[in-house]
Amino acid sequence: MTNDKINQPTDMNKLNSYIEAATRDNTRKSYQSAIRHFELEWKGFLPATAESVARYLADYAEILSLNTLRQRLAALAQWHIEQGFPDPTKAPLVKKVFRGVQTLHPAREKRAKPFQIEQLKQVTAWLDQAIEAAQQAGCRGDELKHTRNKAMLLLGFWRGFRGDELIGLRIEHVEVIPSEGMICYFPRTKGDRQLKGSSFKTPALSQLCPVSAYLAWVELSGLTSGPVFRSVSQWGHIGNDGLHKDSLIPLLRSLLADAHIDLATQYSAHSLRRGFANWASSNGWDIKTLMEYVGWKNMQSAMRYIENADPFSKQRIERGISGHLTTPLIE
Incomplete structure (x- = not known):
């Protein structure tokens, strides 16, 4: 048998x-x-x-x-x-x-322009105003788009998600813990070679909160399952499928331009990831903690995203010059 x-x-x-x-x-x-x-x-x-x-x-x-x-x-x-x-x-x-x-033909690596915390505040403030204006005008399509974009922007920044992770996130894989945060699960990620799945915790914050922005989007859209971030028509119709990967960069650049961010075309979805990495590094996160939070498996991957706080070594050289000039010369 x-x-x-x-x-x-x-x-x-x-x-x-x-x-x-x-x-x-x-x-x-x-x-x-x-x-x-x-x-x-x-x-x-x-x-x-x-x-x-x-x-x-x-x-x-x-x-x-x-x-x-x-x-x-x-x-x-x-x-x-x-x-x-x-x-x-x-x-x-x-x-x-x-x-x-x-x-x-040696390659010169192109890196996405990092998105700064001040820019995040500026775009979020613009989105809040746009959401309020859409509500007052009764434009459901605009209200949905701006609410979605706010959730996508804040979650993308504070979690350091790549573009494919953002558009691949599903509602049934998100667990919200009130007043604490949310857990985003991905059955498969780029660094998950063993196919065990990966979970990423996102904190609830007192300002620029990704959790409240996510909840606002889910409540307004009425979505209960499937892709979190989807297309929205001008009449307020929400698509069944997630956003296409090729639409994310134009969407982000259009949003930044609307919020009057300079050089908007130099940003991409990776800008959010690089921006968070730089913010965390400049605020005292050690490289091991940052790697664990973002999900990097090796040091080289992490270092590619972190900008040196003194890229031209100007501060170090200036300190050296000052120290040398204050030292008396010995004949």
Whole structure:
């Protein structure tokens, strides 16, 4: 009986669902896009040879960033492995060409502009005024949008969430503890390699409170399950799905521009994460506590988000100059 059970054909739909679940949605979509780019735009053939992959790298070396090229290689590697073909991206020729691209086109890392606490206060004050004005005018659509944006902004800042975490948060995974805070659970996060799920505690604050902002949004929207942050039409219709990942940055920049924040186009969803990291660091949080709070697994990831309080070492040098000038010269 046991052998008969083993020999029964597996439901392929069920099998494929588990295979798809092993890869994050964003990763899977980006890999699919990379394969389409190789086949349709570059007119490459699959399975590919090492020579064709090397030519592909050379053709886009001056167009695509190093990170994008790495992602394209990873997508090609995965496709070949899954289809049972040799992986051409591991060939010496491909590796040598990629090293050459790194040498001739070195990457300069672009970092999101950190969002400061004073800016958070300014935008929150603008949102409060906009919510009140919408209520008085009876514009439910505007009231919903501003209330949603306030909750998203405050939660994104005080929890240091990435953009995909913000839009992936679900109401049934949020537990609010009155007067204390809220717990946000994610079945899967970027750093959760063991797929154990991650919980993040957010405190209730006396001002700029993310918990009260979240409760205000949930109460006004009437949502009881599903994605927390969704689209809102001008007539006040709330979408069924969560906000699309590509809509978050334009939404944030539009909000900052409306609140009269300078250089709004230089900010992204990562600005909230970097802004909180800088605020915490400047207020005495040690790096270990910050890593545990945000969810970073290694020191290098954390340090990329923290701005030096004296980036040009001006204060240190000035102190050294002052000390030297006050020291009497000895003939």
